[in-house]
Amino acid sequence: MGQHIVITGVSRGLGRSLATALISEGHQISGCARSAEAIAQLSQLYPLPHQFAALDIRDDQAVKAWGQTLVANAGTPDLVLNNAGLVNVPAPLWQVPAAECDAVIAVNLTGTINLIRHLAPPMIARGSGIFVNFSSGWGRSTSPGVAPYCATKWAIEGLTQALAQDLPAGLAAVTLNPGIIHTDMLETCYGEAAAAYTPISTWVKTAMPFILGIRPEDNGKALTVPNG
Numbered sequence: 001m002g003q004h005i006v007i008t009g010v011s012r013g014l015g016r017s018l019a020t021a022l023i024s025e026g027h028q029i030s031g032c033a034r035s036a037e038a039i040a041q042l043s044q045l046y047p048l049p050h051q052f053a054a055l056d057i058r059d060d061q062a063v064k065a066w067g068q069t070l071v072a073n074a075g076t077p078d079l080v081l082n083n084a085g086l087v088n089v090p091a092p093l094w095q096v097p098a099a100e101c102d103a104v105i106a107v108n109l110t111g112t113i114n115l116i117r118h119l120a121p122p123m124i125a126r127g128s129g130i131f132v133n134f135s136s137g138w139g140r141s142t143s144p145g146v147a148p149y150c151a152t153k154w155a156i157e158g159l160t161q162a163l164a165q166d167l168p169a170g171l172a173a174v175t176l177n178p179g180i181i182h183t184d185m186l187e188t189c190y191g192e193a194a195a196a197y198t199p200i201s202t203w204v205k206t207a208m209p210f211i212l213g214i215r216p217e218d219n220g221k222a223l224t225v226p227n228g
Contacts, residue, residue: 002027009084011038013183017204030070057111067118076122090145108152135175164220172219
Protein backbone atom coordinates (compact mmCIF):
# COMPACT_ATOMS: atom_id res chain seq x y z
CA MET A 1 0.00 0.00 0.00
CA GLY A 2 1.22 3.49 -0.84
CA GLN A 3 0.57 6.65 1.12
CA HIS A 4 -2.40 7.28 3.39
CA ILE A 5 -4.15 10.27 1.82
CA VAL A 6 -7.08 12.24 3.24
CA ILE A 7 -9.36 14.02 0.75
CA THR A 8 -12.26 16.32 1.63
CA GLY A 9 -15.02 16.87 -0.89
CA VAL A 10 -14.38 13.36 -2.19
CA SER A 11 -17.84 12.71 -3.64
CA ARG A 12 -17.51 14.65 -6.91
CA GLY A 13 -15.35 16.92 -9.03
CA LEU A 14 -11.64 17.16 -8.37
CA GLY A 15 -11.85 15.22 -5.11
CA ARG A 16 -13.59 12.24 -6.71
CA SER A 17 -11.21 12.16 -9.67
CA LEU A 18 -8.16 12.34 -7.41
CA ALA A 19 -9.47 9.59 -5.15
CA THR A 20 -10.11 7.27 -8.10
CA ALA A 21 -6.70 7.94 -9.64
CA LEU A 22 -4.81 7.61 -6.37
CA ILE A 23 -6.54 4.33 -5.48
CA SER A 24 -5.60 2.97 -8.91
CA GLU A 25 -1.98 3.78 -8.09
CA GLY A 26 -2.09 1.85 -4.82
CA HIS A 27 -2.67 4.62 -2.30
CA GLN A 28 -4.98 4.35 0.72
CA ILE A 29 -7.77 6.94 0.79
CA SER A 30 -9.74 8.32 3.71
CA GLY A 31 -12.36 10.64 2.23
CA CYS A 32 -15.32 12.66 3.36
CA ALA A 33 -18.22 14.54 1.82
CA ARG A 34 -21.68 15.66 2.91
CA SER A 35 -23.67 13.36 0.61
CA ALA A 36 -24.46 10.12 2.44
CA GLU A 37 -25.61 8.54 -0.83
CA ALA A 38 -22.36 9.36 -2.62
CA ILE A 39 -20.32 8.11 0.33
CA ALA A 40 -22.24 4.82 0.32
CA GLN A 41 -21.45 4.41 -3.37
CA LEU A 42 -17.76 5.12 -2.81
CA SER A 43 -17.61 2.69 0.09
CA GLN A 44 -19.10 -0.02 -2.11
CA LEU A 45 -16.74 0.72 -4.99
CA TYR A 46 -13.66 0.99 -2.81
CA PRO A 47 -13.96 -1.12 0.37
CA LEU A 48 -11.42 -1.33 3.18
CA PRO A 49 -8.65 -0.35 3.63
CA HIS A 50 -10.18 2.78 2.06
CA GLN A 51 -12.70 4.53 4.27
CA PHE A 52 -15.30 7.15 3.46
CA ALA A 53 -17.50 9.15 5.79
CA ALA A 54 -20.55 11.37 5.38
CA LEU A 55 -19.30 14.47 7.16
CA ASP A 56 -19.92 18.20 7.27
CA ILE A 57 -16.46 19.70 7.72
CA ARG A 58 -18.06 22.85 9.14
CA ASP A 59 -18.82 20.83 12.28
CA ASP A 60 -15.65 20.86 14.39
CA GLN A 61 -16.74 18.08 16.74
CA ALA A 62 -17.71 15.85 13.83
CA VAL A 63 -14.31 16.46 12.22
CA LYS A 64 -12.60 15.68 15.54
CA ALA A 65 -14.42 12.35 15.83
CA TRP A 66 -13.69 11.43 12.22
CA GLY A 67 -10.03 12.35 12.59
CA GLN A 68 -9.68 10.10 15.62
CA THR A 69 -11.41 7.26 13.81
CA LEU A 70 -9.33 7.46 10.64
CA VAL A 71 -6.05 7.67 12.57
CA ALA A 72 -7.06 4.68 14.71
CA ASN A 73 -8.16 2.59 11.73
CA ALA A 74 -5.80 3.66 8.94
CA GLY A 75 -2.93 5.41 10.67
CA THR A 76 -1.69 8.98 10.59
CA PRO A 77 -2.14 10.61 7.16
CA ASP A 78 0.85 11.24 4.94
CA LEU A 79 -1.00 13.79 2.83
CA VAL A 80 -4.12 15.87 3.55
CA LEU A 81 -5.90 17.38 0.54
CA ASN A 82 -8.24 20.13 1.76
CA ASN A 83 -10.23 20.16 -1.46
CA ALA A 84 -13.86 20.67 -0.38
CA GLY A 85 -15.28 24.00 -1.50
CA LEU A 86 -18.32 26.07 -2.35
CA VAL A 87 -18.76 29.07 -4.64
CA ASN A 88 -21.56 31.60 -4.49
CA VAL A 89 -23.94 32.15 -7.38
CA PRO A 90 -22.28 35.12 -9.09
CA ALA A 91 -23.71 38.43 -7.91
CA PRO A 92 -22.48 41.73 -6.46
CA LEU A 93 -21.51 41.20 -2.84
CA TRP A 94 -24.47 43.12 -1.44
CA GLN A 95 -26.83 40.83 -3.36
CA VAL A 96 -25.36 37.55 -2.09
CA PRO A 97 -27.76 36.21 0.58
CA ALA A 98 -26.26 36.07 4.05
CA ALA A 99 -26.81 32.31 4.36
CA GLU A 100 -25.06 31.65 1.05
CA CYS A 101 -22.15 33.88 1.98
CA ASP A 102 -21.84 32.23 5.39
CA ALA A 103 -21.83 28.76 3.82
CA VAL A 104 -19.00 29.64 1.43
CA ILE A 105 -16.90 30.96 4.30
CA ALA A 106 -17.73 28.04 6.59
CA VAL A 107 -16.84 25.32 4.08
CA ASN A 108 -13.88 26.92 2.35
CA LEU A 109 -12.17 28.43 5.36
CA THR A 110 -13.55 27.04 8.63
CA GLY A 111 -13.71 23.51 7.25
CA THR A 112 -10.07 23.65 6.22
CA ILE A 113 -9.10 24.92 9.66
CA ASN A 114 -11.07 22.12 11.33
CA LEU A 115 -9.21 19.43 9.39
CA ILE A 116 -5.85 20.99 10.22
CA ARG A 117 -6.78 21.38 13.90
CA HIS A 118 -7.43 17.68 14.33
CA LEU A 119 -4.96 16.08 11.90
CA ALA A 120 -1.89 18.23 12.51
CA PRO A 121 -1.20 16.89 16.05
CA PRO A 122 -0.75 13.22 15.05
CA MET A 123 1.26 14.26 11.98
CA ILE A 124 3.50 16.45 14.15
CA ALA A 125 3.90 13.62 16.67
CA ARG A 126 5.08 11.33 13.86
CA GLY A 127 7.32 14.04 12.40
CA SER A 128 6.06 14.03 8.81
CA GLY A 129 3.11 14.94 6.61
CA ILE A 130 1.93 17.49 4.07
CA PHE A 131 -1.16 19.68 3.95
CA VAL A 132 -2.32 20.76 0.49
CA ASN A 133 -4.91 23.50 0.87
CA PHE A 134 -6.79 24.03 -2.38
CA SER A 135 -6.79 27.65 -3.44
CA SER A 136 -7.75 29.16 -6.79
CA GLY A 137 -6.78 31.74 -9.36
CA TRP A 138 -9.33 33.75 -7.37
CA GLY A 139 -7.11 33.34 -4.32
CA ARG A 140 -4.43 35.37 -6.09
CA SER A 141 -6.59 37.68 -8.22
CA THR A 142 -10.23 38.79 -8.23
CA SER A 143 -13.29 38.99 -10.46
CA PRO A 144 -16.70 40.63 -10.05
CA GLY A 145 -19.54 38.56 -8.67
CA VAL A 146 -17.49 36.14 -6.59
CA ALA A 147 -16.36 38.30 -3.66
CA PRO A 148 -17.21 35.72 -0.94
CA TYR A 149 -15.32 32.99 -2.78
CA CYS A 150 -12.34 35.27 -3.45
CA ALA A 151 -12.27 36.28 0.20
CA THR A 152 -12.05 32.65 1.34
CA LYS A 153 -9.34 31.71 -1.12
CA TRP A 154 -7.24 34.77 -0.33
CA ALA A 155 -7.69 33.75 3.31
CA ILE A 156 -6.50 30.23 2.51
CA GLU A 157 -3.32 31.69 1.02
CA GLY A 158 -2.58 33.69 4.18
CA LEU A 159 -3.65 30.89 6.50
CA THR A 160 -1.31 28.46 4.77
CA GLN A 161 1.69 30.76 4.86
CA ALA A 162 1.21 31.26 8.61
CA LEU A 163 0.62 27.54 9.15
CA ALA A 164 3.83 26.81 7.27
CA GLN A 165 5.69 28.96 9.80
CA ASP A 166 4.05 27.10 12.69
CA LEU A 167 4.88 23.61 11.49
CA PRO A 168 8.04 21.86 12.68
CA ALA A 169 10.66 20.44 10.35
CA GLY A 170 9.51 17.43 8.38
CA LEU A 171 6.03 18.78 7.73
CA ALA A 172 4.76 21.19 5.10
CA ALA A 173 1.72 23.23 4.15
CA VAL A 174 1.20 24.56 0.63
CA THR A 175 -1.59 26.12 -1.35
CA LEU A 176 -2.56 24.66 -4.70
CA ASN A 177 -4.28 26.47 -7.53
CA PRO A 178 -5.73 23.60 -9.59
CA GLY A 179 -6.36 25.80 -12.61
CA ILE A 180 -9.63 26.36 -14.47
CA ILE A 181 -11.24 22.95 -14.73
CA HIS A 182 -14.65 21.99 -16.10
CA THR A 183 -16.48 21.11 -12.88
CA ASP A 184 -19.98 21.69 -11.52
CA MET A 185 -18.55 24.61 -9.56
CA LEU A 186 -17.20 26.19 -12.73
CA GLU A 187 -20.60 25.81 -14.37
CA THR A 188 -22.08 27.81 -11.48
CA CYS A 189 -19.79 30.67 -12.45
CA TYR A 190 -19.45 30.32 -16.22
CA GLY A 191 -22.60 28.48 -17.30
CA GLU A 192 -22.31 26.64 -20.62
CA ALA A 193 -18.95 28.32 -21.28
CA ALA A 194 -17.42 26.06 -18.62
CA ALA A 195 -17.34 23.22 -21.16
CA ALA A 196 -14.54 25.02 -23.01
CA TYR A 197 -12.12 24.45 -20.14
CA THR A 198 -9.93 21.47 -19.21
CA PRO A 199 -11.90 18.26 -18.53
CA ILE A 200 -11.34 16.69 -15.12
CA SER A 201 -10.15 13.46 -16.74
CA THR A 202 -7.35 15.36 -18.47
CA TRP A 203 -6.50 17.47 -15.44
CA VAL A 204 -6.02 14.55 -13.06
CA LYS A 205 -3.33 12.98 -15.25
CA THR A 206 -1.11 15.99 -14.55
CA ALA A 207 -2.42 16.93 -11.13
CA MET A 208 -1.96 13.59 -9.40
CA PRO A 209 1.79 13.19 -10.00
CA PHE A 210 2.29 16.90 -9.32
CA ILE A 211 0.59 16.61 -5.91
CA LEU A 212 2.46 13.41 -5.06
CA GLY A 213 5.69 15.24 -5.86
CA ILE A 214 5.19 17.90 -3.17
CA ARG A 215 7.94 17.64 -0.56
CA PRO A 216 8.62 19.11 2.91
CA GLU A 217 11.03 21.59 1.35
CA ASP A 218 8.06 23.11 -0.52
CA ASN A 219 6.68 24.34 2.80
CA GLY A 220 4.88 27.67 2.43
CA LYS A 221 4.84 27.70 -1.36
CA ALA A 222 1.90 28.84 -3.48
CA LEU A 223 1.77 26.15 -6.16
CA THR A 224 -0.18 25.80 -9.40
CA VAL A 225 -0.88 22.60 -11.31
CA PRO A 226 1.10 22.90 -14.57
CA ASN A 227 -1.16 23.83 -17.48
CA GLY A 228 -4.05 23.79 -15.04
